[in-house]
Amino acid sequence: MKDAVVALAPILIVALGGLALMMSEAFGSPKKSGPASDLALGSFIVFLAGAIVAGSLWMVGPEQLSGVALVAPWLIVDRFTLFFDIVLCIGAALTSLMAGGYLPEHRLDRGEFFPLLVFSTVGAMVLAASGDLLSLFIGLETMSIGVYAMVGFRRGSLRSTEASVKYFLLGSFAAALLLYGGALIYGITGQTDLASIGAAVKSGLGGRQTDFGMLLVAMVLVIAGLAFKVSAVPFHMWTPDAYEGAPTPVTSYMAVAVKSAAFAMMLRVLLGIFGDETSMSWGTGWPPILAALALLTMTVANLVAGRQESVKRMLAYSSIAHAGYLLVGVVAMIKPGTDAQASVLFYLLSYTVSTAGAFAALILCGSRTREAVSFEDLAGLGKRHPAAAFALSFFLLSLAGMPPTVGFFAKLYIARAGIGAGLNVLTVLLLLNSVIAAYYYLRVMVFMYMRDPAPGAPVALPMRSGYIVAAIAFSAALVLLLGLWPTTSLKLALDSVLAVR
């Protein structure tokens, strides 16, 4: 029992921290200034503790812990899980800092936000750790329900409500697809844990031809469900609306933590269930589906992003495009011996810090009633508030993949994996896509530095908040450190990969 507690320490710490936050919010003395500032700090500490504990377990090595066997196969505690615990906790910690500044500024200062955030993160961590279809589904729903509520957190705003409903409906639809795929898999193999299913699939399902057909149907359903969650084109329709309508910290959380967890789930399912030779081959398995998804996702998202008028919506499309780059890395896993999986993990880490930083900078650029929504709002910001403009440019350059930021190195690493797997055309298209992407990231800089606001037009007025500045400083430090000295974090990613075949 005690061993199991140690093995699950990161999840438990975050969960217990969430309970404590809830208690303190319910019984704490009401303050005039609202609860957000204290709770944000509290949840930041909780997430930081989760990340640190996960990191120390990673150092110790999960194979040293006897409790690991007790919780398997429902929850698998390996380096992969712990890596994602770290990434998810960093993403959530940055979100809580952002919320600490954003909620009071926008008169949304209600305490329930932080427990929602914490429990949603617990769901995401469970999802990344799950080794069984049931725990996977529980994790997915725990994560999603929290996010549905947070998306609709601006109750007075029609957009927020619309986003929430849209996300809820399409998210449920995706979950249903996944569930249906899972049911078919259970029907074929009679197993729910991924390892046993994988073994059954590998052994050829007893040679029954009909089952192979059904397995393919299940594969397509599962991939469709996963594609919804990572918002790959053509399953991306909900993303721009949900991202735009949600309060910005929640947008950041969805773009960062939810997407990372979904990719963790994708890697676990693809390698766990469909990791055999046949399923991973170019002719009879998932690689062509995912390659097509990757190509569509990158290209469509980048082209559409260039036409957006709202910065937040542009960032939403940019996050879709990044999912496309990540899918290239996922496809590159088909060739053993390449570090494709590590490149996906590293990219997620890089993407987490860059995107969270970009959203934090975007929050900083606006204030209540004078929010930074459209490109026009940002016009001349480089003159009015150089620091905020510089911060936003910095993170956008990282997203665009300009050296010496981490975004460049991550993209290079994915491209290297792609070339190594022989996906030359797909990789070159990825690289060309990053040029298209550079266009719309530069557009923000064009407005901030090179245009003056039209006379009388509303302009964004930067807000003041220590929390937001802390979030920006934290992510900027990571973006620069990981970009200039990626060796340590690269090793972290390299050692965290799931075993292939």
Next chain:
Amino acid sequence: MSLMTLIPALLAALVAGALPREAKTKHRLGFAFIAFFLIASIGWLAPSAPEVPVAADAPKPAEWPYLLDVLIALPILGGLFVLFLPRQMPSLLRGFTYTIFALSFAASLMLLAVPMTAGWHFQHIVPWIDAAGIRWHVATDGMSVWLIVLTTFTTPIAAFASFGSLKIRQKELCAAFLLLQGAMIGAFVALDLFVFYVFWELMLVPMFLMIGIWGGTDKIKASVKFFLFTMTGSVLMLGAMLYLVWTHHELTNQWSFDYLALSRVVLPDTQLPFAMSPQFLCWLAFSLAFFIKVPMWPFHTWLPDAHVQAPTGGSVVLAAVMLKLGTYGYLRFSMGLFPFRSAILAGNLGAFAVIGGILYGALCAWKQDDIKKLVAYSSVAHLGFVMLGLFGATPSGIQGSILQMVNHGLATGALFLLVGVLYDRRHTREVSEFGGIAKVMPVYTVLFVIVTMASIGVPGTNGFVGEFMVIAGTFASRRLAQFGAIEAVGAAFGVILAAIYMLAMVQKVFFGKLSNPKNQQLKDITPREALAIAPLVILIFVIGFFPSLFLDRMRPAVEMYQAQFVKVYTNTQDTPVAARLLPRDMFAPSFLVGSPDDDVSASTVAVAAATPPATPSIPAAIEARAPAMAAPPRGEPAKRPGDPRPSRSDAIRSPVRMVPGSVGGVK
């Protein structure tokens, strides 16, 4: 103290005294400094004694290995530091920027203090990202050293000129100039493809901001176009880089982005000139990035836009240094990594350079009404010469090309500065707006005509030397085969066209009747503006009269590089179906110093390089047979394991330390 040493000081005093009465003291001091510095440096650079051939085993003069790091880091860190200075104190900002520039320039002069023998100088290698085989590897040689000095020389001038005309947001301007300089020097000295790519991309951002913030009416379009054109080329180059790295990994099971290591990789190819073979595609991806930057026809369309919209200082840096990165990149990377492709396509590419670059650029320039656009198109033509010399790949052609890179930097930089002077007064650059202004601006006219002559390539100016060497090299080139002669003729015709378009413009702008009444009151060039242009104009003549000061320093490196290019090309003509690794002895030993597999076989190289073949054979046989051969030879300190940098003494003096199986470096 003899009279000779006093000459520079006397001349400086003379110059300072001869300035017109209204000149300010600081401008007098500036001119005096330039005069002093000029004479002193010619005396310093000129070989005083007949050159003694340096023995191969002579101890090399000490080279401070961190010099290049300083040259890169000083401006970049300075640029970041500027962001924290208060913007209310523009003179502090400017003073700080000038200080950094002065330090960089002084540091870059230290590069000239050592004899530029063939091989790498000031090499510095530090492991950086081990998991991916990326090292911080910077070094210079005779081919890049003048470009570094050109960078540290022209960027301050551009900054000085900019501060005169751009009064808004000088803080960002200082930061942009400093970052730009650091990134450009980094790209010139990087020998690790990753490091090169980092700097190659890094310099886009400051230039993008410079055009976009301080540019003309259509600045946004021009800046975005500039950025996207260049980035398209560079991401394709990144893809080819990764392909090369993977091939190297498959051949050696070792990750490396190192230029020296990757030079040994031969990608599969076919004899057909335009087959979709890996080597062709990779060569194309690299070269495309460089051709866009140069720019060569048909990728030149961003250049006129960028130049016309950019502020004067931005144009100067763009023309003087940034375009050189394209030509330098082709010389160093396309030719170095894919000699076979560069050689068999040379004839076709030469035609591109002559027709699309030299002739088309000249004809376009002829038709321009905007003086700045004319100068921009003349850049296309001049860089056609540079590329032609590189395609021809003869020693004199390459030397001429490198000299022409410097020349173009000086002459075009000066032209942009002069056009900027006119623009500051009239806010127009239309040729038709002017006419006869020699009457009101005599000094300005003299300067303009001198620079025009340099740009055309009149004997006595620097342009003549470069263009002559390029044309001579083209004529004699074996790479261009039967096209060489005809391309030489085409290039020579380009010189005539250059005279036509430049002189036609000069004639229309400066001579004839002073018809436009707005030009009646034009002020002649101010001392401040002249101070910016003076060093460029003086250097035009220095290179014109003493080209050997410059050529001597690049000759050994160019000759070694060219010989190696021919050797590798001849040995890869069999066009392998599978990728393979060339043996180490295909390359000059001094070329491979510092390559990542040096640890095992540096000694092999050293033997081949330093010792006559007969003597060491017996000890070599003994040592090679001895099982304890890993022990360092007597008298040598044990080399730290993992030390990537073979000590120089190691590479030169050590007797044999042969590892079985590493002969020739093939694994």
